[in-house]
Amino acid sequence: MKEIKDLFIENEYTEKISMAVINGMLQAVALNMFWQPGHIYASGVTGLGQIIVTLSEDLAQIQLPMSVVLYCLNIPLFILAWFKISKKFTVFTMISVFMTSFFIQIIPVTALSDDPIICAIFGGAICGLGVGLALRGGLSSGGLDIVSVTIRKMTGRNVGSLNIIFNACIIMTSGFLFGWPYAFYSAFSIFVNGKVVDMVFTRQKKMQIMIVTTKPDAVVNEVQKRIRRGITILNNAEGAFNHNQQTILITIITRDQIPVLQVAMRKSDPKAFVSISENVTIMGNFYEPLD
Template sequence: MNPIISKLLFDIARKRFEKTTQQPVKSETQIRPLINSLEVEIRHAIKEYFLILIGVFSAGFGLKGFLLPNDFIDGGATGISLLIENLTSISLGFLLLVVNIPFILLAIKTISKKFALRSIVAISLLAVVVHFVEYPVITEDKLLIAIFGGFFLGLGIGLAMRGGSVIDGTEVLAISLSRKLGITIGDVLLLINIVIFSFGAYVLSIETALYAILTYLAAAKTVDYVVDGVEEYIGVSIISEFHEDVRLMLTEKMRRACTISPVKGGYKNEKAHYDRSLIYIVMTRLELPRLYTELDKIDKNAFVMTSVVKDLKGGRIKRKPLK
């Protein structure tokens, strides 16, 4: 590793250690676990922000290469911004920031400050890309515009979600309302978009609203493909030599209930015996990046298996879809 970066990590780890223990650092060995944790956090953060960056440029391509030049609209906060942009001379980049502000404030209250910060970065980048980056106009065929404009916009939204953020704030509103009303996030998004498309049919035209529905459906299906559903639950099985540390991380840091079962090793001709534990936990797909980050800090060689959970009933499932 670069000596400058190593020194920076050492200084940060030293300050954290001294703040927590109220004792001076006597050797690097004392803070080696903290340094390793910082390295993991930085590595995962780079990967997640890279996904956000690619997602922003993909969404920008969908908007400026397909939707904007042909006066098309979409659903969600982007659709609201496009509607206002069609009715006024206000820049779309500025509108994307303003329309999403209430949703970001809601994210700080209902989800987390870290998630809200990443979303602010993602939405700001999208506003900059839409305002300054020039994309070629791909086609004037309305059907192709609706389908492929929705595809690239949905791809951008999905990649941003994989990076732990959103570029359309209505997802946050949908999460909040789903908890209060007891309905799914998908149903809330559908209701929000029905209102947007109805308004679009009134102020623009019914044809534009119908094409907007096609755009929304293409975007929604693409998002499903990229992140397998906003509210989808994933079952995670973990086998690690440091199973107690993993359990503490899950229950104390991530505040999730888990199930622990003894398992036998059965490699080749070795005598099978209960030498490890299998930890099983259910969470949403959007929480997986954080789980992988925390797990890498404890055991990079842990065996992790994930599977889609189609239905849930009972148990201690904390319904908090985002980090």
């Protein structure tokens, strides 16, 4: 079992594609089984797509497939990501959005509850779980994520206010067009969605790692091969029990990188002592991979 787990962690493409499939299924379940039947509007580009589909049915009597609308809305963003972020990031984002559109198309719209509060809670939670898992796998779910990453890469600034403003517009538009009670339900669902994403996606949680080892070169090489992190080396440490000479290595990683660290330690020095301090405060630059 360890070999299979290690292979899964080491094979980046397998993990990313698996997370894209899971994210697509969960987002489709949230949309087709809770949001659509409960007339709840999602955040971001998905919410915009819902408004377009609803208006096309009400005003033009044209039934547009939500899956097609969602993918088409993301196409300009794919182009932006291709030129401004990276080709690898864009390809996996395209796969992620395709899987979401695919499952939206094949999973029938089914009303599991007529209660809009239940639809808002479970729709937001299921979608948040999918997005959180995708982010943990290094994926983007498309939409405003691409715009946010582009601005962060170009300016170095986080732009959470962009999501807030866009989602506020979605909520206000849905309230104006389809009734204010559903605008409040939509806002509540977006809130639940964000909370679940924060619970699942732990990359923002920093961990200080202290490693006491007799094989510092092997550990440093193995860790840096798998995780792009600086490591501070403290030589000539002495154990109080047997007075052996050891080396202390100190680094900072994110919570989602702990499984990769475990693999690196098993391969380089299984007998090393590893101490982990949670939720440390970081000042200065800390590398955040974008793809």
